[in-house]
Amino acid sequence: MAPDSFGETMTARIAAEAIHRGWLRVRPDDEIVLRPMSDGGPGFIDAVSSSQAGRLIDVPTTDPLGRPVTAQVFVSEEGPAYVESAQAAGLHLLAPAERDPRVTSSYGVGAMLLAAAEAGATVIYVGLGGSGTNDGGAGMLAAVGIVGYDAAGSALPPGALPLIALDHFDGFPLLRRSRVVAASDVDNPLLGINGASAIFGPQKGADRGVVQQLDIALSRFAEIAVRDIPPAPDNLAALPGAGAAGGLGAAIFALNGRRESGIQIVMDAVRFGTALESAQLVVTGEGKFDEQTLAGKVAVGVAGAAREYAVPCVAVAGQVDLGRRRAAAYGFDAEYSMAERAGSISRAMDEPVATLEMLAETVAKDWSR
Secondary structure: OOOOOEOOOEOHHHHHHHHHHHHHHHOOOOOOOOOOOOOOOOOHHHHHOOOOOEEEEEEEEEOOOOOEEEEEEEEEOOOOEEEEOHHHHEHHHOOHHHOOOOOOOOHHHHHHHHHHHHOOOOEEEEEOOOEOOOOOOHHHHHHOOEEEEOOOOOEOOOOOHHHHHOOEEEEOOOOOOOEEEEEOOOOOOOOOOOOHHHHHOHHHOOOHHHHHHHHHHHHHHHHHHHHHOOOOOOOHHHOOOOOHHHHHHHHHHHOOOEEEOHHHHHHHHOOHHHHHHOOOOEEEEEEEEOHHHHOOOHHHHHHHHHHHOOOOEEEEEEEEOOOHHHHHOOOOOEEEEHHHHHOOHHHHHHOHHHHHHHHHHHHHHHHOO
């Protein structure tokens, strides 16, 4: 059972457990392996810590508006540490009226990176996704020792909009012994019509005018970062993934970090390939199964891995808006809809866990003899 989260309705772990319970009600003798998945967004820590040894460290940090929150960093016994940026910079931490990417900050993510480094991790995987920030990672950089200043020599206040007045960066990164890796499947650059502001800004509360302001701010950020932060590549703003999580990808690249597939990082961490060697079926899922699913979301990554091992893969989702032939081309053998099972999407969402359990019963009857 390898689902992603179902939006804000169910975490990947809750979804996996619901499928498990429903399945065993009709096929109690089947052996089920749970592997909740993530592509780096919310649920990343839950996924990577679900089936490998290590320790969770509570980290006092701040949310996008500077309020105290407690996040968790997972340090694997094998060495790497894992950080879920959404635990400090997530959109879900903000009420709808608070969502303003001009003022939100990624500062809290920096505290999590420092905690991972202090725990001795030489490689830190940072899950990017679900962010409520658009500051290019400037807040995170400040937390790890690289502070932005205006022309008067004053440290810039948190948020994206102050970056318009950015004059220089100063400081020394406190992560010298750790390599930071962006865990993300987002290819967007930092700037332009496919950049962080234009593509993701509206869901964080930005209208067209604010999107333009944000892009101006991030353009200034990239220009000064390339000049003042020695590891930053000259093409920082154009790098694929620089626009992930409101530009946190760009900040990681400025620290000489790199990007790897978030889905693949999770699969490697939980030894998904090993589980597939003896599997007879893979069940994945997400909130909505549609064309966006095919653009590199978790379900497609799971189906692709299953296909490599010649294991059938089926998808369960809140809604299915994709034709059978189209889904089959990406490795899916069947798709099941919670909305169809419940009679409507509203009924399915009234009791999502119970509906998913009932849907899992149907899948089990179809696929387990």
